[in-house]
Structure formats: C-alpha cells, structure tokens
Amino acid sequence: MQPPWRQPSRRFQPVDLVPEEQIEAIHETSLRILSEIGIDFLHPEARRLLAEAGATVDPDSNRVRFEPGLVEERISTAPSEFTIHARNPERNLHMGGDSVAFTAVASPPNVSDEISGRRTGNQKDFRNLVRLGQTLNTVHLWGGYPVEPTDLHPSIRHLEALFDLLTLSDRVIHAYSLGAQRNIDAVEMIKIARQIDDSRLLEEPSLISVVNASSPLRYDTPMLEGIMEFSSRNQVIVITPFTLAGAMAPVTVAGAVAQHNAEALAGIAFTQVVNPGAPVIYGGFTSNVDMQSGAPAFGTPEFMQTAMITGQLTRRYGVPYRSSGVNAANALDAQAAYESVFSLWGAIMGGAHVVLHAAGWMEGGLRASFEKMILDADLLGMVQRFLEPIDFSEGGLAYEAVKDVGPGGHFFGTPHTLDRFRDAFYAPLISDWRNFESWEESGRPEAKEKMVELVKMFLDSYEEPPMDPSVRAQLEEFKDRRIAEGGVETDY
Amino acid sequence: MQPPWRQPSRRFQPVDLVPEEQIEAIHETSLRILSEIGIDFLHPEARRLLAEAGATVDPDSNRVRFEPGLVEERISTAPSEFTIHARNPERNLHMGGDSVAFTAVASPPNVSDEISGRRTGNQKDFRNLVRLGQTLNTVHLWGGYPVEPTDLHPSIRHLEALFDLLTLSDRVIHAYSLGAQRNIDAVEMIKIARQIDDSRLLEEPSLISVVNASSPLRYDTPMLEGIMEFSSRNQVIVITPFTLAGAMAPVTVAGAVAQHNAEALAGIAFTQVVNPGAPVIYGGFTSNVDMQSGAPAFGTPEFMQTAMITGQLTRRYGVPYRSSGVNAANALDAQAAYESVFSLWGAIMGGAHVVLHAAGWMEGGLRASFEKMILDADLLGMVQRFLEPIDFSEGGLAYEAVKDVGPGGHFFGTPHTLDRFRDAFYAPLISDWRNFESWEESGRPEAKEKMVELVKMFLDSYEEPPMDPSVRAQLEEFKDRRIAEGGVETDY
Numbered sequence: 001m002q003p004p005w006r007q008p009s010r011r012f013q014p015v016d017l018v019p020e021e022q023i024e025a026i027h028e029t030s031l032r033i034l035s036e037i038g039i040d041f042l043h044p045e046a047r048r049l050l051a052e053a054g055a056t057v058d059p060d061s062n063r064v065r066f067e068p069g070l071v072e073e074r075i076s077t078a079p080s081e082f083t084i085h086a087r088n089p090e091r092n093l094h095m096g097g098d099s100v101a102f103t104a105v106a107s108p109p110n111v112s113d114e115i116s117g118r119r120t121g122n123q124k125d126f127r128n129l130v131r132l133g134q135t136l137n138t139v140h141l142w143g144g145y146p147v148e149p150t151d152l153h154p155s156i157r158h159l160e161a162l163f164d165l166l167t168l169s170d171r172v173i174h175a176y177s178l179g180a181q182r183n184i185d186a187v188e189m190i191k192i193a194r195q196i197d198d199s200r201l202l203e204e205p206s207l208i209s210v211v212n213a214s215s216p217l218r219y220d221t222p223m224l225e226g227i228m229e230f231s232s233r234n235q236v237i238v239i240t241p242f243t244l245a246g247a248m249a250p251v252t253v254a255g256a257v258a259q260h261n262a263e264a265l266a267g268i269a270f271t272q273v274v275n276p277g278a279p280v281i282y283g284g285f286t287s288n289v290d291m292q293s294g295a296p297a298f299g300t301p302e303f304m305q306t307a308m309i310t311g312q313l314t315r316r317y318g319v320p321y322r323s324s325g326v327n328a329a330n331a332l333d334a335q336a337a338y339e340s341v342f343s344l345w346g347a348i349m350g351g352a353h354v355v356l357h358a359a360g361w362m363e364g365g366l367r368a369s370f371e372k373m374i375l376d377a378d379l380l381g382m383v384q385r386f387l388e389p390i391d392f393s394e395g396g397l398a399y400e401a402v403k404d405v406g407p408g409g410h411f412f413g414t415p416h417t418l419d420r421f422r423d424a425f426y427a428p429l430i431s432d433w434r435n436f437e438s439w440e441e442s443g444r445p446e447a448k449e450k451m452v453e454l455v456k457m458f459l460d461s462y463e464e465p466p467m468d469p470s471v472r473a474q475l476e477e478f479k480d481r482r483i484a485e486g487g488v489e490t491d492y
Numbered sequence: 493m494q495p496p497w498r499q500p501s502r503r504f505q506p507v508d509l510v511p512e513e514q515i516e517a518i519h520e521t522s523l524r525i526l527s528e529i530g531i532d533f534l535h536p537e538a539r540r541l542l543a544e545a546g547a548t549v550d551p552d553s554n555r556v557r558f559e560p561g562l563v564e565e566r567i568s569t570a571p572s573e574f575t576i577h578a579r580n581p582e583r584n585l586h587m588g589g590d591s592v593a594f595t596a597v598a599s600p601p602n603v604s605d606e607i608s609g610r611r612t613g614n615q616k617d618f619r620n621l622v623r624l625g626q627t628l629n630t631v632h633l634w635g636g637y638p639v640e641p642t643d644l645h646p647s648i649r650h651l652e653a654l655f656d657l658l659t660l661s662d663r664v665i666h667a668y669s670l671g672a673q674r675n676i677d678a679v680e681m682i683k684i685a686r687q688i689d690d691s692r693l694l695e696e697p698s699l700i701s702v703v704n705a706s707s708p709l710r711y712d713t714p715m716l717e718g719i720m721e722f723s724s725r726n727q728v729i730v731i732t733p734f735t736l737a738g739a740m741a742p743v744t745v746a747g748a749v750a751q752h753n754a755e756a757l758a759g760i761a762f763t764q765v766v767n768p769g770a771p772v773i774y775g776g777f778t779s780n781v782d783m784q785s786g787a788p789a790f791g792t793p794e795f796m797q798t799a800m801i802t803g804q805l806t807r808r809y810g811v812p813y814r815s816s817g818v819n820a821a822n823a824l825d826a827q828a829a830y831e832s833v834f835s836l837w838g839a840i841m842g843g844a845h846v847v848l849h850a851a852g853w854m855e856g857g858l859r860a861s862f863e864k865m866i867l868d869a870d871l872l873g874m875v876q877r878f879l880e881p882i883d884f885s886e887g888g889l890a891y892e893a894v895k896d897v898g899p900g901g902h903f904f905g906t907p908h909t910l911d912r913f914r915d916a917f918y919a920p921l922i923s924d925w926r927n928f929e930s931w932e933e934s935g936r937p938e939a940k941e942k943m944v945e946l947v948k949m950f951l952d953s954y955e956e957p958p959m960d961p962s963v964r965a966q967l968e969e970f971k972d973r974r975i976a977e978g979g980v981e982t983d984y
Contacts, residue, residue, distance in 0.1 A: 250909070252908075295927065297923070333940065342874060391744055396746040406529065424743045
C-alpha cells in the first residue's frame with residue numbers, strides 16, 4: 001500500500017525567496033545583535049568555554065558577546081553533511097546535501113484519537129504512536145517523544161521512553177537535553193542498542209537532540225548541558241530558537257528572522273567551541289502569533305516566508321537545515337490540511353534537510369493525533385513522490401506510444417500503459433477520487449473517516465522490528481538498573 | 493477583512509524542477525511528434541492557413557505536420573507580456589513577467605452549497621457565484637462561467653452570461669470558443685462595456701478564451717474558430733491541452749508533458765499564423781488518472797511535477813503560463829484542502845502567471861461550490877500574502893526593537909509592535925487559532941461551518957459595481973436584440 005522505505009532527495013535548487021543583499025542584511029543584523037546586545041548563556045561552564053574561545057563574557061551577568069569575526073570563524077567548522085546512524089543500519093540517514101527526512105510530531109502534552117477523544121499523554125499512547133510511526137515509511141526518524149508519557153515520573157521517563165523507541169522502532173532516535181545525565185543515559189543506551197563502544201560512537205553520530213533557545217536571546221542551563229554532552233561526543237545537536245514574531249521576536253518577518261538567526265548562530269558557534277566539527281543542524285522555527293489574541297499560528301504565509309529565508313541563511317552558512325510540518329488546527333478539517341501543506345511547501349522549497357513534527361502534530365504542538373499522523377503520512381508520501389526522479393528514458397518520453405495511439409485515440413490498455421500503470425502514480429492513502437454518485441451511495445464519507453480506518457489498519461499491521469534477544473536483555477538491564485537507582489534527580 | 497484588491501507579483505525565480513537537458517528532451521520529443529506524427533486540425537480554413545504558412549497538410553485527412561524550424565519560428569512572435577483590459581480599468585491585469593492572477597472555477601455543470609445541496613447549474617446560481625467572486629479580492633478575473641447556467645438554452649446562454657459577467661462584476665472576462673458567432677458576440681459586448689471601437693480593441697486585449705486541444709493530437713472546429721476570431725482581433729487565447737496521463741496521454745510524466753507540449757506548440761503556432769504577435773498564453777493542464785478506476789485526479793504529486801516542468805517549457809518559449817488550482821474532492825474536507833494547496837504549490841513555484849479554476853472548483857471540475865470558493869479565496873489570500881514583498885528597512889530588520897526588549901523579554905505592547913501589529917500578518921478568513929478549551933466551549937466548529945457563515949457574509953456585502961446607465965442600456969439592448977434574433981443557431 002505504501003511505497004518502500006527510503007530517504008528522499010531534492011534534485012532541484014531550493015528557492016531563493018529574497019535577493020542575496022537582503023540575506024546579508026539579516027546576517028549583518030544578527031552579527032550586530034551578537035556583538036552589541038549579546039546573548040545570555042545561563043551555564044557557568046558554557047560561559048567559561050566561550051570566554052576561552054574569545055567571546056566577551058560579562059563578569060557580572062550571564063551575558064556573552066561575540067565579535068562578528070569570531071562567529072563566522074567558529075561556525076565555519078560545522079560540517080555541511082553527515083550521516084546519523086540508526087540501530088538498524090538500513091535506517092541510517094544522510095543529513096545535508098540533497099537529502100530530506102521527516103520526523104513524527106514531538107513533545108505534545110496531549111494526545112487524541114477520534115474514537116476515545118483527547119487526553120493527557122501517557123505511556124500507552126506513547127507506545128502506540130511509536131508503533132504507528134514505525135509502520136509509516138514516510139516517518140524517517142524520531143524528533144522526540146510523539147507524545148509526553150506524563151504518567152511516567154520525569155526522573156525515569158527518559159529511560160522508559162528511550163527503551164521503547166529503541167525496541168518498538170528501528171529508526172534514528174532523539175534524546176532530550178533536559179540535564180546532562182539524561183543525555184548520558186541516552187548515550188549508554190544507543191551504545192548498547194548498536195553494540196558499539198565510545199570510540200565508534202564518536203565516529204558515528206547516532207543520537208539527535210533539539211536544543212531550543214529561550215527567545216529572546218537566552219540559552220538555559222539544561223540545553224547548554226545537552227550541547228556539552230552531545231557535541232563533545234560528536235552527536236547531533238539541532239539548534240532551534242523558537243521565535244513567534246510579535247511575541248518573543250519582533251513583529252516583522254525580517255526582524256524575527258534576524259533575531260532567530262543571531263540565536264542560532266550563537267548556539268551553533270557554541271557546539272563548535274565544545275568540539276570543532278561536531279555535527280549540528282540549523283533549526284528554523286519562526287512563525288507568528290494572531291495579533292488579536294496572541295495565539296500562536298503555524299503554516300501561515302509568514303511561516304512560509306521565514307522557512308524559505310532561513311533556508312537561504314543555512315545555505316550561506318553551509319549547515320544542514322531543519323524546518324517543521326505544523327498547524328494550529330483543533331479538528332481534522334480543511335484547516336489542519338492546508339496549514340500542514342503550506343508549512344511543507346515552505347520547508348521543502350526552502351531547502352530543509354529534516355522536517356520535524358511532520359506527522360501527527362495538531363493544536364500548535366499541544367496535541368498528537370493518531371489520525372493526523374496518518375493524514376500527514378499521506379501528505380509526506382505525496383511530497384516524497386514529488387521529489388522522486390522522473391523517467392526521461394525513451395520509454396518515459398513515450399514517443400512511440402504517442403505514435404501508436406495517434407490523434408483521437410486513448411492510452412488505456414496500450415502496452416506502454418500496461419507495462420507501467422502499477423507504479424506510474426502515487427496511490428494516496430486517503431484521497432477519495434470516486435465520482436459523486438458512487439461517493440454518495442457509499443454514504444458520503446469524508447477524509448476523517450478514512451483516517452480512522454487507516455489508524456486501525458496500520459496499528460494492526462505493526463510488527464516489532466527484530467532485535468537480538470541478548471541486546472534487548474542488556475538494554476532492559478540498563479534501563480531497570482537506572483530506574484532502580486532512581487533515574488535522574490528531580491526536585492518534584 | 494480582506495486585503496485590498498491588487499495583482500500579486502512573484503519576486504523570486506520559479507523552480508527549475510528538472511535540468512535543462514531534460515527540458516530539451518521534452519522539447520525535441522514534441523517537435524518530433526509534430527513533424528512525424530502530426531496533429532489533426534478539423535477546420536478546413538485552419539488547414540489552409542497552416543499550409544500557407546509552410547506546414548505540411550495531408551490532402552486526404554485533417555493531419556497537419558510541422559517541420560521543427562517552422563514551429564520555433566512561428567512561436568517566436570508570441571509576446572512574453574501584455575495587459576488584459578477590464579471594463580473597470582482598475583481591474584486591468586498584466587500577464588507574464590513577474591505577475592500572477594487567479595480566476596474562479598470555470599465551466600462545471602453542477603453547483604452546490606452546504607445548505608441546499610448539489611444541483612445542476614442554473615442562472616440563479618451562476619449569478620450568485622459571479623456576485624460572490626466579485627466580492628473576493630483574490631479573484632482577479634473570470635476564466636469562464638463559474639457554473640454552467642444550463643437552464644439557459646445554448647443558443648442564447650452566452651449572451652445572458654456575458655451580460656451578467658459584465659454588469660455584476662467589473663473584472664476581466666472570458667468568452668468561450670464554441671463557434672465563431674459566440675466569439676463575435678463577446679467582441680461586440682466588450683466593445684460596448686468598455687465603450688471602445690475595433691481599432692482600440694485591437695490595441696487593447698480585453699477578452700480571454702481558453703482553447704482546449706482534444707487530446708491526443710486534435711483541435712476541433714469550434715476551438716479553431718475561436719483562435720481565428722480572437723487572435724485576428726488581438727484578443728487573448730489560452731492554448732490548453734487537457735491531458736490526463738494514462739488516459740489521453742502516455743502514463744509517464746515526461747511522455748504526457750511531451751505530448752501536451754506538442755499540442756500546445758501547435759496551437760500557439762496557429763495563433764501566430766493567424767496574427768503574428770497576437771497575445772497567447774500557454775496553458776498547462778497535465779494531471780493523471782487513478783489507474784485502478786480511470787478516475788481523474790488533481791493536486792497529485794504528478795500534477796505538481798507537470799506544473800513545474802511545463803513552467804520551465806513556457807520560460808524556454810517566452811510565453812505567459814497558465815496553470816490551475818484543482819482537486820478531485822467530493823467534500824469540503826482535508827482532501828479538498830490538501831489537493832488544492834498542492835496544485836497551488838505546483839502552479840506558483842512553477843511560475844504560472846494565471847491560475848485558472850483557483851476558487852470554487854470541486855469533483856475534478858464537475859461541481860462549483862459556494863463554500864469552496866470561500867475556502868479557496870482564503871488559500872489564495874495566503875499565497876498572495878506569501879508573494880508580498882518583505883520589509884527589509886531598518887524598522888523591518890528591527891535591531892533597535894531587539895535591543896530594547898533584550899534577553900528574556902517579550903515584544904507584546906512594545907512601540908515597534910504597536911506601530912505594526914494591525915497589518916503585520918495575514919488575517920485568515922477561516923483558520924480557527926483558539927486553544928482547545930475555547931474551541932470546545934464554542935461547540936467544536938470545523939472549518940466548513942466558517943465557510944458557510946462567510947458565504948452568507950460575503951454575498952450580503954455584495955454591491956453591484958457601478959456602470960454608466962447608458963452603457964448598461966446599450967449592453968442590454970444588444971443582448972436583447974441578439975436573443976430576439978435567436979442567438980446562435982444550434983441543432984437542438
């Protein structure tokens with residue numbers, strides 16, 4: 001029913017939405033923000049490392065200022081392409097260049113399905129979303145927990161969740177930067193799952209972690225610990241300021257991107273201060289708020305503009321680019337679809353190499369939806385098909401077929417058609433192309449009904465990906481031991 | 493509520509989906525189709541003109557063959573840009589270059605609204621759709637009748653419909669090429685509406701007519717009459733082969749486009765044979781069928797591919813490009829939205845100058861929907877906003893605003909925000925950005941409910957655009973006289 005799993009490539013140049021001089025104007029504004037205003041780094045060790053690297057650290061505050069030359073020099077060591085390794089090597093992914101990858105929704109506190117409704121995230125739904133994502137060939141990696149399993153205490157949640165991600169799925173996994181020990185636990189678990197040692201892990205990035213700036217202009221302690229733990233071990237950091245124009249960034253598109261870019265450059269520079277050459281991805285996430293209510297908005301025209309401009313900036317810096325597949329819809333209606341496709345339009349034409357949240361996100365990230373994951377998998381399938389190469393062979397150009405049919409004929413049933421019709425076109429999961437009469441006879445089903453059916457069908461088709469029982473036992477032993485130790489200290 | 497009426501511009505380079513050598517491969521295949529297979533032109537006068545121009549006309553059939561050099565020479569006189577005049581000069585449109593324009597749905601036999609359901613097209617609904625389109629600032633011109641008023645006899649339908657389009661709306665109008673006399677009546681009516689004479693009409697294209705090839709490889713008599721009547725008078729012809737890959741064109745994307753391109757080149761060449769320099773638009777309309785059922789499909793990945801490749805071809809030929817905003821949905825659901833946005837993605841990034849059917853089309857063109865027209869107007873509003881220039885002034889780049897707010901602050905209520913928030917972002921018609929709790933309290937409205945409300949609101953806001961009473965009287969007199977004469981002879 002689905003095309004086979006493979007990582008898509010973009011074979012065309014991404015769009016340069018604005019001229020180069022406007023990209024330079026943003027770049028210069030960002031450098032000025034970094035040199036004159038500066039950014040707060042809340043971790044003393046981060047400030048010490050940055051001072052050592054030549055940044056100006058205010059001794060009386062958390063403020064760090066970067067001379068323009070320092071920023072440009074530091075980011076220059078970030079690699080433009082690299083591979084991330086999955087526990088199943090067939091699921092390794094290339095980041096950068098022409099490659100594209102999609103992740104499922106990450107981190108929503110709530111979850112829903114159309115049968116049981118909306119509820120707080122829990123381990124059962126977390127596991128089922130992981131299972132559903134694992135069945136979908138357009139979910140190439142995990143960008144976080146598809147829903148927060150809030151019934152697990154934060155001290156041990158990461159141990160249970162990483163164990164589930166590593167056993168229920170075979171894709172590249174994400175680990176949250178919520179304090180050094182959580183990153184370190186993830187490192188131990190991926191080493192077991194991949195049966196590799198520290199030196200091999202250093203050569204083969206196998207974990208990805210999103211690090212958000214606290215916009216405007218601040219990096220918090222746990223996020224900085226994540227960079228220090230992961231960049232030093234050559235694991236992948238996705239530096240993603242989350243700036244909503246009009247709220248935590250200026251109300252103008254250019255201003256919001258300039259601030260976002262300053263934050264991103266500071267974060268990327270810090271990864272390279274920690275470990276020159278460490279793999280890092282530039283995360284774009286500038287959207288806008290509804291100026292009447294302050295509500296966040298996604299998949300807007302402004303989101304598309306910032307997604308494409310940010311892509312231009314990342315190409316200037318030679319760093320892989322992360323964007324997002326997002327929407328603010330409450331229902332599985334037209335809005336959910338058009339905001340999602342507009343955000344994909346921005347991401348894909350903007351040159352994103354990895355699109356986070358691309359399957360299952362609703363309500364501006366506050367809810368994961370099983371049915372939305374299916375809808376999005378179909379949208380991503382269409383995008384992936386759009387990215388596939390087109391057959392320009394003699395048979396593809398089809399001169400002989402046109403000649404054989406001639407004026408006034410038709411191509412149904414011709415040998416040229418019969419040889420190719422099975423895979424000629426993308427077969428959608430959801431679209432109902434029946435004529436009105438047939439559609440009406442079958443009870444006028446809307447797209448949502450198909451999504452509900454497909455959730456069940458895909459979950460029923462789920463098979464746990466094979467794992468050597470001894471590896472699984474080691475992983476379980478590690479998880480159980482760390483849980484018995486109390487996991488990570490929390491103050492609640 | 494809507495941004496003011498204006499024609500959008502695309503300020504970035506459209507996407508080159510495939511490399512130049514693949515565009516050349518299509519071009520060469522098309523020329524080979526035209527020289528070796530040929531195209532049937534069913535009108536003797538057309539064949540005579542083509543023979544005179546150097547084409548090889550088979551004396552025993554309708555077949556016309558074109559040497560490659562002849563095609564290239566003939567199409568070279570087609571202008572790359574021109575203006576189309578509306579009866580209200582503020583609604584004149586530029587075609588080609590960076591300009592973009594959107595039309596409402598054209599020619600469906602059925603119509604629906606969510607209150608009264610689906611029915612056969614009639615004059616009342618036709619008029620209301622014209623009124624609704626007139627209220628929407630993203631409907632820049634008419635691409636045909638927004639629904640067929642089938643309760644009007646075909647002999648006089650064009651007279652009634654053109655009168656309504658010219659009086660209920662002030663936009664550029666389309667006239668069907670369904671036999672010479674209908675084109676001639678349209679010429680007389682636009683001359684009255686614009687109060688211009690033949691020589692001024694010759695200077696100022698004021699009518700647009702879509703001419704479809706009967707794919708594969710055939711031009712029918714009424715369509716050829718349309719070209720002869722309109723191109724000779726310097727009115728705009730949109731040459732649009734309608735090729736569904738797998739049905740009336742090869743099942744391969746490259747083959748379908750090659751055949752489509754051959755048909756388009758032949759049609760464009762014929763407009764230039766009739767009148768070198770006559771304004772002509774290259775209409776792309778290659779989609780695919782569902783290979784299981786044969787049902788036409790729109791807004792598919794293959795549609796996006798053909799839309800972008802066709803755009804590359806039109807840039808090679810230097811002719812303005814028409815694409816379409818389309819879908820095959822039966823309901824106003826997620827499918828209707830995602831197929832529509834995917835088709836807009838293909839059209840806009842492919843470099844289309846005019847997007848037909850962009851507001852109100854459903855069921856693959858078999859139905860116009862009042863609510864879909866509103867949904868699409870919102871989608872087009874988002875696309876138009878995306879195309880708007882971005883403020884890169886000092887205020888736009890917002891360095892001072894970032895400095896004033898500083899790390900950890902927020903931009904709500906700052907002077908920079910207060911000065912700009914009213915127009916900072918596109919205000920959607922339909923999107924509901926409330927949080928889940930507010931949305932639930934208000935009864936969980938889905939997007940369709942908002943569309944229903946908005947149809948009423950926009951129709952209530954309709955005002956007939958002013959027209960000099962004496963002009964209106966002349967127009968009415970012409971229409972009534974031609975109806976009294978029996979209109980155009982039909983055999984039914």
